[in-house]
Amino acid sequence: MTTSANAAGSDAVLTQEQQAALLPGEVIERLRAGNERYVAGSLTSRNHLAQLPAAVSGQYPMAAVVSCVDSRVPVESIFDCGIGDLFVARVAGNFVNVDILGSLEFACHVSGSKVIVVLGHESCGAVKSAIDGVELGNITEMLSKITRAVDAAETTGERASGNADFVAAVTEANVRNTIERIRTESPILAEMESDGQIQIVGAVYELRTGNVAFID
Numbered sequence: 001m002t003t004s005a006n007a008a009g010s011d012a013v014l015t016q017e018q019q020a021a022l023l024p025g026e027v028i029e030r031l032r033a034g035n036e037r038y039v040a041g042s043l044t045s046r047n048h049l050a051q052l053p054a055a056v057s058g059q060y061p062m063a064a065v066v067s068c069v070d071s072r073v074p075v076e077s078i079f080d081c082g083i084g085d086l087f088v089a090r091v092a093g094n095f096v097n098v099d100i101l102g103s104l105e106f107a108c109h110v111s112g113s114k115v116i117v118v119l120g121h122e123s124c125g126a127v128k129s130a131i132d133g134v135e136l137g138n139i140t141e142m143l144s145k146i147t148r149a150v151d152a153a154e155t156t157g158e159r160a161s162g163n164a165d166f167v168a169a170v171t172e173a174n175v176r177n178t179i180e181r182i183r184t185e186s187p188i189l190a191e192m193e194s195d196g197q198i199q200i201v202g203a204v205y206e207l208r209t210g211n212v213a214f215i216d
């Protein structure tokens with residue numbers, strides 16, 4: 001037997017039946033277990049070439065992840081996932097807008113994913129820039145989406161990007177803010193969550209260890 005994060009095995013791809021049989025809590029446990037393998041340096045060996053044909057006719061991913069664009073956060077790898085396992089929406093600062101909300105509704109309501117993970121990460125440049133009030137081109141408008149988290153985060157130290165504790169507090173506040181926005185701005189996803197069809201969870205990725213710490 002394989003120890004793959006998905007239900008299909010290292011050279012297979014999740015099927016509609018396998019996806020339908022997964023409960024949201026089971027998907028979260030698979031993601032946790034996959035991250036434990038990543039941290040332990042024991043990623044599943046995948047034959048992507050062998051997986052390709054099975055993925056052509058459809059996709060039945062178990063989860064959707066809202067991540068920062070940061071190159072140090074290889075989303076599939078940190079959960080030991082492969083082709084057909086995850087939808088991944090990426091934007092600097094891992095917030096949501098109408099397009100990403102639509103993508104998440106597609107992932108869960110249309111395509112059957114059971115979990116949404118809002119994934120922040122340590123030492124996020126977007127978070128730091130929002131704290132510092134950086135203004136540059138389209139980055140100004142983008143960072144305005146994180147301002148609320150900057151205002152909400154608490155610290156006993158300096159409210160500056162040089163204060164790693166404050167950056168971490170803003171990062172967590174931003175994840176919570178994104179989850180709140182999903183629930184308030186997507187009635188479809190809010191109803192799916194209240195009905196137990198999906199779970200929406202937050203997490204923060206630690207650059208130095210590779211650990212994903214789930215919030216709550």
Ligand SMILES: [Zn+2]
Nearest residue numbers: 068070124125
């Ligand atoms: Zn980032």
